[in-house]
Amino acid sequence: MKILFMSLLMGLSLYACKDDDMVDMAPPGVDFNYTPSSPVEGIEILFYSDPTEGSSPISEWHWEFGDANNSTSNKRNPYFTYTTAGTYTVKLTVKNQAGGSFEVSKTVEVAPPPKELITNIVWEFNNNTTVSKLNEGSSSPVIGDDGTIYYVEGNGSPVNTSKVVAVTDNGSTATLKWATATASYIANAPSIGPDGHIYVNTWQNANMVYKLNGATGEVMWTKGGRGASNTTPAVDTQGNIYHGSRLQSSDGGLYSWSPTGDKRWQIVNQGAFYTAPVLSKDETTVYALNTNEGKLWAVNTADGTMKWSESVGMGSGTHGSSLSMGADGTIYYTTNAHVVAITDNGATGSVKWSADVTGAAQSGVVIGPNGDLYTGAGAGLVSLNAATGGINWTYPLSTNESVPAVDVEGRVYIGATNGNLVVVSKDGILLKEIQLGDGVVNSPTIASDGTVYVEALSGANIKLFKIAVAESGPANSYWPMKGRNVKNTGQSK
Incomplete structure (x- = not known):
């Protein structure tokens, strides 16, 4: 009897403990x-x-x-x-x-809905050169001080039909100013020097870089090296240019030329540089991505000596990346697996952050008016936080060889592979799809009045389009489009 009584007391005690636990349970948070x-x-x-x-x-x-x-x-x-x-x-x-x-x-x-986007295709220009596909290297039109539009017909069939084309914008129509064929195909965008003349790289070793007269298209000089691809020349305020080479072997490297075609310096036997370089604000440093080594190089512009190199170590396949820079000097570039931010510490460089962004290699990073970053990738148009690299949103589309451009309202323009120029709000909302062709649409350029110029593949031709956009202009940001400005100079100021 005593044992049974004790057992009942213990059972009651256990039950009481359970009730107390329920009463004393930690509060939710x-x-x-x-x-x-x-x-x-x-x-x-x-x-x-x-x-x-x-x-x-x-x-x-x-x-x-x-x-x-x-x-x-x-x-x-x-x-x-x-x-x-x-x-x-x-x-x-x-x-x-x-x-x-x-x-x-x-x-x-x-917030209220984005402001209505009013666009109009003003004209399309076709130089009627037969091509096999759109030119590589995230090509984008460049605009001279007199309003002349220069673009590239690259990857021609045969290859020696690649041309640099100059077009006069008459307002509602466009007319051919000149077209100059190069000895080999062009796989990158042109840039414009302070003297108004055009620089472009080609695939061929013997004619790796051309300087063309902006008014006439006459070849002013051409220089040889190791051939070039996906590397739009950066141009400093003195007219010196900087570009990489294409060979994925010990022969590749980085080059600098004076406006008169004198070789200022070269760094060879270092592998390929399939990327567009960028210049520091004071123009004492040029940054370029060594594809073979997987390293970002910081090079003294005066003599070509190395300041530092920082290992990427984050994926491969860096062909086509168009480098860019933030107002604080952060260098941005893309690989097949990541978008990377690098800090220049003076004597060294360091990775600020890296973000997993598959298939971003053949694009580049641009900056919106609110400071967010945008790039093309395998999943579509991607928005990232500049401080952390965190992904804000992804707008799904198929894009290739297109560096986005951002306008003053924060709208992001990017070329798709289905012939559309796609416009997305700063929050990732589709605003408009503008049908231009039936193939790849390349990197758009936004003029000061908001006009968008862009190349698109239509059948066997590359066409140049002028698109009027109401109440627009380039974003008031540090790097709103490929090459930072309408001349593709890569100058960080």
Whole structure:
């Protein structure tokens, strides 16, 4: 009897302990966030929540979205769409099994829809050169001080039909000013020197770099080396140019030439440089990506001596990357696996961050007016945070050989492979698809009045398009388009 009584007491004691545990259960705790981080009227928002450290298990979730209809949800991670722009207080209340509760509130700013994008294809120009595909190297048109538009018909069939073409923009029409054939095909974009003349690299060793008269198209000089591809020449304010070579062997390297064609210096036997270089603000340093070594080089522009090299170590296949720079001097470039930010510390370089972005190699990084970064990639157009490399959003599309361009409203223009020029808002919302051809559309250039010039493959021809955009212009940012400006100089100032 005594044993039975003791057993009953112990059972009651255990039961009492369990009740006490329920009463004394740790309170719940929670936090939430939402995406996109800059919500827009009419666009679905995902609200997502996670228990905070030390929280007891949460059994109930209750959301109040603060709109006029007093909308609610009992899902842990609900979707919700605001039909009107404004400021809303969102409250999440959670409970545990013991009835303990916790609530957290946040203010959500919902912006009105993006400003209507009004565009018009003013003209298209066709020089009627038969090509096998669009020229490589993220080619983009360049604009002279007199308004002449220069572009490239590369990868011609046969290869010696590649041309640099100059077009006079008459307003509503365009006429051919001149077209100069090169001895080998052109796999990169041209650039313009301070004297108004054109620089372009070609595949052929004997004629690796050309200087063409901007007014007449006459070949002023051509120099040999190791052949070049995917490397638009950077041009400093004195007219000196800097570019890489294409050979993936010990013969490749980096070159600099004076405006008169004198070789200032060369660094050879170092592998290929399939990237467009960028110049520092004071023009004492040129940065270029060595494809073979997987290293970013910082080279003294005066004599070609090495300052430092920083290992990429983050994927391969860096063909076509167009280097760029932020206002703080951060250098950005792309590989097949990553977008990378490098800091120049003076005597050394260091990786600031790297972001997993598959298939970004043949594009480049540009900067929007709010400081966000944009690049083309395998998944489409990608927006990244400049401070951390975190991905803000991805707009899905098929793109190749296109460096985006950003306008003053933060709208991002990028060429697709289906013949469309695609325009997306700064928040990743599709604004317009402009049909230009039936193949790849290359890198757009935005003039000071907002006019967009871009090349597109249409049948067997490369066509140049002029697209008028109302109330626009290049983004008020440090690097709004390929090469930073309409001359593709790669100057960081």
